[in-house]
Structure formats: structure tokens, C-alpha cells
Amino acid sequence: MRYAAFYGRYSCERQNEQSIEGQLRICQQYADQHDLKIVETYIDRAMTGTNDHRPAFQKMLADCEKNVLWDIVLVYAIDRFGRNSIEIAVNKQKLKKNNKMLISATQRTSDNIDGTKNLDGILLENVYIGLAEYYSAELSQKIRRGLHESRMKGQFSGGILPYGYYVENKKVFIDEERAEIVRFIFQQYAEGTTVKEIIRKLTEKGLTYRGKPFAMNTVYQMLRLEKYIGICRYDEGVYDNIFPAIVPKYIYEDVQKILQTNKKGSKSTRTEFLLKGKLLCGYCGKNMHGDSGTSHTGKTMHYYNCMARKRNNSCNKSAVSKDKFEKLITDTTVQLFEDQSNIDLIANEIMNVHKTRMNKKSVLSILENQRDEIKRSLANIMKAVEKGIFNATTQSRMEELEKQLADVESNIAIEQYKEKTILTKENIIDFLTNAILQKPKKMLQTLIQKIVVYDDKIIIYYNFTDKTNPDESNHRDSFYYPGSDSSVMVECLYRKLNEKKSIEFSIDFFNCYLGA
Template sequence: MKAAIYARYSSENQSEKSIDDQVRVCRNYCNEHEITVSNGHIFIDEALSGSLVNRPGLQALDKAAENKEFEAVLVDDLSRLSRSNHQMLTLVLKFNYYQVKLISVSDGIISDDENSKLGIQMRGLINELYLDDLRKKTSRGLEGQKLRGFSAGENVYGYCTKPVGELRLNKKGQAKYDGMVHKINPEEAEIVKRIFKEFADNSSIHKIATHLNEDKTPTKKNMRGGWNVSTLSRILKNEKYLGKWNWRKTKNVRDPMTGKKKAIPRPEKERVPIFREDLIIIDKETWEKVKKRQQDLQGTWPVSKKKKAFYPQKSYVHTSPNHLLSGLMRCNTCGGAIVLMSGKGTGYYGCYNAGRKTCNNTLLIPRKRIEEIIIKELKENLLTTENLEYVYKNVEKIAAEGFNEVPELVKKKNAQYEKIQQEIQNYLNFIKLGNVSKAVSEALTEAEKNSDELKQEVGSLEFQKENSFKVPPKEWIKHRLENLRETLNKNTVSSSLALKELLGPISLEPILTKENDFYQLFSGDEKNFKPYCVAHSKIRTLALLDDERKGSNWLQWRRR
């Protein structure tokens, strides 16, 4: 019987050895019961809570089970699938529908046994009660840190954190302090004051965002797209700039169907007021002016229930690209992302910030046409004799990474090796501070021993990788390149990432003239300036052309 193994640990503070232990327990069970598990059917989620629905490893397991790639799924215990009783029972029902048996080794539960239903229900209830208890303990711990003046994880624009207290090593050999405390970031604090002052002086939020983007003012996390209305609205509502770092104002509840969190207000009696005079950035007079103007605007301009006509599709919120050019193009006016907009047919690409009225670049590009031009140009360049030879020389390495199971193990071992190297460095830094003890010396020796063993394992696996795959014939490679569009569309995510790596970011710059509006596109390295294609536009929706003779006013897409 073919089977798959699923393993998970929930916190970065837990040992990664937990994954190996779970897999070992499941493999031992397989050996005792003549069950076969290939390396390709071991699914893991590292440092992810069991309450989350959208775990990459769990989603891959679900997809493989639906495709009938195995007949059973093994877990160390049912809590590895989910701590939520509802989610866990849903997964059990899905596996039953797929006709895939679920085996929980430590619980002694097999889903197709007659008496398994009661056992599954009981384990699910126990796991959910454990999760509730863990939430309460975590909340108490964070509240204690907060009352002692330490940070509880807040990342607010205008502030930064610094470590305080005694330096010590945790169980993983990482240097840790007693806690982190907030302090004012002078550069960011000036930006916060500017935002409040401009809004109090009757500037609109849209206008403030536009000015900040034009000045290339950095955001807290250097967000893609720069400053926008949502970010500025949150800043203008944040009482922390008044020194009010209140605790337990809201609590998170999770949608049982989607797994998404939502913050809801707590009752007044549950809130913990905390005042930090040393963290005041905005004076009360400015704050009151801002609040009064917000109230006046809210009364004058009620929120419309209708969506804006010029509004991006929802595809831009996904973490993985849905289209070939997803994440590849940028607006040269504001630095924001060029995303797929609503429109007829396959849609149009345009500046995301223009939809939020924080950028004046409202030009649109037909998606289908720009994809055709890019693929046509790529194909012509790839099918030269020189490039075909280059592709052939490199395809063995690429194919081996895609089809051989060994590279994934190499990657995992390399990651373990790098972490041990960091652990060794932490020990050495700890010793340099004068903290020499027998326990530290023994731990350092053990870490160095593990490092040497992992280095040998990686070397052995690298040898297996280089000698376990044969290169496909040149005819096959050429055929795939000739059908480039079909090849790229088979896996949009991988293809989009490959195009991004190959072309680099493409910057779209509108060129305004008396007659027409144009786009000028740039890509890659400035040293190799080369015309790519041209386009002509008499209206704001650009009709991209690849023949410069079709118009005197044309758009150049250049790769540099």
C-alpha cells in the first residue's frame, strides 16, 4: 500500500528535530505494516500553527490525495493535522471522500475502523481544549511583558525597538535578551508629524500620499506601491502617537470556514490602559485638529457603497502570481505596482495607485497584446544557435532540481548546516563576552560535530544528484522553446517567477505629448540598452504594436 506522511511543528521556538521525529515514528509504522512511502510524499509545515487552514504542506497533501497518488496518510498524532476540532473533522471527511485512509500512529486510530469515529471526536476535542489553554497562557505572557514596559510585538511607524536586560542563549543556541523596548525613531517621527500637520492644514489624504511618494519617502517595511490612503488613515487614527499604548483593546477571532483573522473591540472592562510619556510624537492640539477634520469630512462625504469604476481586480492580493506578468511591471511615476485592472476580455494592466487616486498615471495596456510581444521577443532570442547551446548545457541542472527527489533533501540539509553554523557563531560570541563554562564548551563541541556530519551528508547527496539524471535530447528542448507560450501557460507561477528573474523589473513611464499619451517601458540592466518593440496610442487604452512603421507616435519598450 502506498502512503504519504504529514508532519508539522507550530513555533519557531520549537526544535526542528520534531519534524524528523514525527517522520521517523511514521516510517517505523510503515516498516512494520508493509506500507511504502516515497520521499516525494512526505509533506511538512514548519513553524506554522495547527489552527491555520492555508498551510502549504497541508494544501499539497490535500491536492495529492485528491489525485489518488496514495492510499493512506500517516501522522504522528491527529493534532498535527489541526488543533481545531472543526478543521480536523473536515480533513477526515475529505480523506474519506478521496478514499484515502487516515492513520494516526501515536493515537492508535485508523479512520476505516468501525470504532474510530469516537476516538477521532475525543482527540479532536482534547486538541482544541489544548489550543484554547495555550492562547490564554500566551496572552498572559504578552500582558506581563507589556506591563513591564517591554514590546509585545507591535511594529508602528515612528518607533523602533532595542534589546534590554541580560544576554543569554536559548535552547537553540540563539542570543536572547530579557525583552525589547520601544523608542522613538527620529527620522520616522518627523514624517508622522508632517502627515498630521498637512492633514490638519486641510490637505487630503490622497494628496499627502502623492507628495510622500514623489519625495521617495520610505515606508515602514518599504511596501510595494509606497504610501497609500489605507496606510495614512491608520496612522491618523493611531493613539500611540499620543502616548496611549493601551493593551487588550481588541481581540482576534478566526473565520471557521476561511481561517482568516478579524480584530473586534473588547469590552471596556477587559482593556488595560498604559501611558508612555516618553513615546509621545503628536501633541494634543494637533491631534484634536485632526480628529475634528476627520469628523467634519465624515459628515460631509458619507462612504459610498458602490465600487469605483477604475478599480483593480482582486488578483493583486494573492501572494503567488496568477498571470505571466504578475509582479513584473512597476509604475515609473509613483513606484507602485502595475496590476491587472477590470475590463473586457482578458483585461488591461494599469497602475494600482491610480485606482486609489494617489497617482496620476491612468494609462492602461491590453494584457493579451503585451504578453504576445514579450513572448515573441523571448522566443526569437532563445532560438538562436548560441542560446540553444547555452540552454542545453544548463538544462541538466535545472531538470534535476525539478524531477529528482535528492535536491530537496540537499536543500534541507544545507539549511540545517547553515543553522548549525549560526549556532556555533552564537556560542563563540557568547564565549567572547566572558561567559565560559563547561556546559557551553560541551554544547560548542557537539554543534561542531553535527556540522561535520552534515557537511559529509551534503557532499554525498550532491554526488547522487549529479549522477542521477540524464539530459533530454536537444530536439526535445528546441520543441519546448518553439511552443514557448504553451509551455509558460502550463505553470503560471513558475513561469512568472522565471520571467521576473530573466527580465528584471520593467518600469512603465508615461510620456505626455500634445497629441497622445505614451508608455515607455524599461527592463533589466542599463548597460545593455536595446530597443525591444514599439507601440502606438491615440487613446488612453494603449494598442501595443510591434511594427514601428504603423505610426509616427509610438511607444518604445526597451530592455536595458
């Protein structure tokens, strides 16, 4: 008598223990007929066979390397062992290396129980494996297609429902009571309130997350969740008709910028650096971070320092005083945008650039040409298929082109939407005028994109666009304002930088006195 280990598996929650019992019963009958005794069982419940990341399966492979009693792995069918042809071959080799073999109770395999080769079983086993892999791939494709169709109809396809929503008849609706909490969190964070302080305010109001106090990780996850502006992504697809938006897009974008900026951090935890994440060294291009030190009198000094100089002294850029630097940037910004003639001038130049871009439509033309080229390639492949030329390479190329076509058509839709978005001079003037009325921190976060710092001058890159545009990064332009000390001249010159333009405001540090 020989000894065997039974391995059983079922794939999804819709199957149950009866599936395992049926597999074990058939295998036990096979064992009785072939003088085998099952001495060990390994069972994976609700586990896919498309990979071998299954706990019981891995334990079986580990045990086969030990001095165990069994030397046969008995399965109901080959597809219980796996549905991936490569992994099946690798794992069978592991069994063989340890003098073990795989036997199916219902299908002929390459090995007989007595250790001899089953010649027709070699062919049949590979057919079984190929069919199992094909079935799995086809089923997966059908499931993805079905889910895609459901999502295209705006139906909720399952998963964890974000806080602030509820589902009824496969449709997602806003839970207004909880949605107000979500809006409060986003608004507070956009205004500069820390997550810890937001949680304190929520706790004081008796507000909880699913019955428990809000945790910091929970709040950070909510702040990053794109579903709150009505966008969700599944399998590289983007859907905007499943989740109704809770948070305005411009607030969400403000929050993402703050989150990104805060990643860069500052070691000076008690001091707020208003320009954190916005400063670049003009000499080496590295970020300038907030830092602190103690003078010979024992007074703590705060300043912005080039990270290349701080880390390995590879840059000669001198540090700048935090308070004086932030005051200069704030005063200069207010001075620039309080002057109505400057705002009119900027708005006019922005409109000229915007109109030029809209007239050229170069991006849309390129995308449309790409789409036409892909369609021609697909048409050629279809002609080949009609002539009977179809193989794995043809199928792979067709799938690749279809994916490219979907991506290009999505980008075309975005560009067409941009063309419909009308940018007016009044929008620009309203944005710039209202921005300087905010508190210094919010004003700087709203208006300033980045600041390049030299020892003798700085270049400030200002944003001008309203955050409600569909793609803010593509509506940002720049203008160069030369000048001495802190004055602003009306004359505008274009200067292209990294294929974008920003307002460049030159300031003479010697006249402004910014010594650290």
C-alpha cells in the first residue's frame, strides 16, 4: 500500500464545503480502487487557481520537501492543482525533485501510480492544463467585461463603500449627513488645519467614523480619495458616473497639493514654513527646506537652506532668513496684484496665449492622427483574419492596438472638453483679485507655483488660473517682469521654460536686504 495526500480547492464564495466533500469522496473511491491510503489533506477554500499563492497549497509544497509518509498528491482534476501552465510545470517539478508525483482521480496524467510514464497521459495532461488555463482566462475576461458594462451604466460593482455614500439598487447616493463631515474635513485641511486638529474638532462635535473616533490614517485616506470628486478607477478604466461628487474639484486639488508639499516636510515641527515645498535652489536645482540653528547668543534662528549644501556641501547657495524671505514674497505678491493695471495686463496676455492655443488645436490634431493610424492598423489585421491568418501574435497585436485606441479616444474626449471650457478675462481677474484677500499662508499656497532662489535675485512663478478648470496644469502660463529692487514694470516679455510659462518677477536682494 502506498500513501497519498489529498489536495482540494474551490474558487469562489458561491461554492462551498459540498464541493470539497465531492472532490474528497471521488478521490477516496480512487484510492480504495488503487490500494492507496489518504493520510493527509490540504484544502484551500475560495482561492483562485490562476496562481499558487494559496496557504494550503504552499504548505503542501513545503511538506513535500520533508520526510513525510505520503509520496503521491491526489487531486480530483488537474485544474484543482492549478490553472496556470507555467506554475503547474514548476510545482510538478518540485514534487518530482522530492520523489513525489501528481495523480488525478478523474483524468489521465503523465505518471502512473507505479512510477512508469503514461505516454498518452503526457499529451492529455497538457490538453487538460491548456483547457483549464483557457477557461480561467476566458472567465476572467467575461467577468471584467461584465463589470465594465455595469460601471458604464453607473452601477456600483462592489467593494468597500467610501464614507459619505450609500447604495440602493446598485446605484450610489450621497449620505448628506456624513457628506457634510467629508466636506468639513477637506475644507479644514485646505485652509491649513492639521489632521490632528481636524480630528480634535470632530471629536468635540461627537462625530465618528463608522461608530469609532476618526483615526489619522482614516482621514489621510479620505483626503486622497478621488471618488469624492466623482472619479473612480478600475482596471485602467476611468468612470465618472458611479460616485456623485461630494467635494468641489478645486478644493480637492488644493488638498492634493498640500499633501504633496507636506511629504517634503520640515524638521522644525514648532515653526510653520509658509513656503515649504515651493523653493528651488537656482544653482543646483535642489529643493530648499526649512531648517533651524542656534546663534552664539542661544537664540534659535529659522531659515531656508539648499538641501545639496546641507547634505554634502556640494552647493554654495547661502541660506536665507525665513521671516525676512516670507515677508518679501508676501509683500511683493500683494504689491503686484493690488495694482489693477498689472492685473489687467496679465489678464490680457493670458487671454492672448489661451486664444492662440485654442486656434492651433495642435494636441487634438495629433491625437486624432494617432487614432486614425491605429484604426488603419486594426483594419489591416481584420483583413488578415478574414483570410484565415490568425495566431497568438495576431491576437496579441490586436489587443494591444485596441487598448491604445481606447486610451487615445479617452484623451481626445478630454481635449474636446477643454475646447468647450471658456476662459474669460473676468475669470482671471476674479481669481487674482480674490487670491490676495486671503490670509498670507492661503494666498501663497493659491498663487505661487514655485520660487527659484539665487543669491542676487529670485524668480517667482505665479499661478493665474481658476482651479475649477478641467486640467489646471495645462492652463498655466507665464510672463516675465524685469525690474530693480521691488518695483514692477508694466512691460511683458515671453520666456519659455520647460514648455510652460509662468510670471517671473525679478527682485534685487541687495536692495531688499535678505541676509540670513
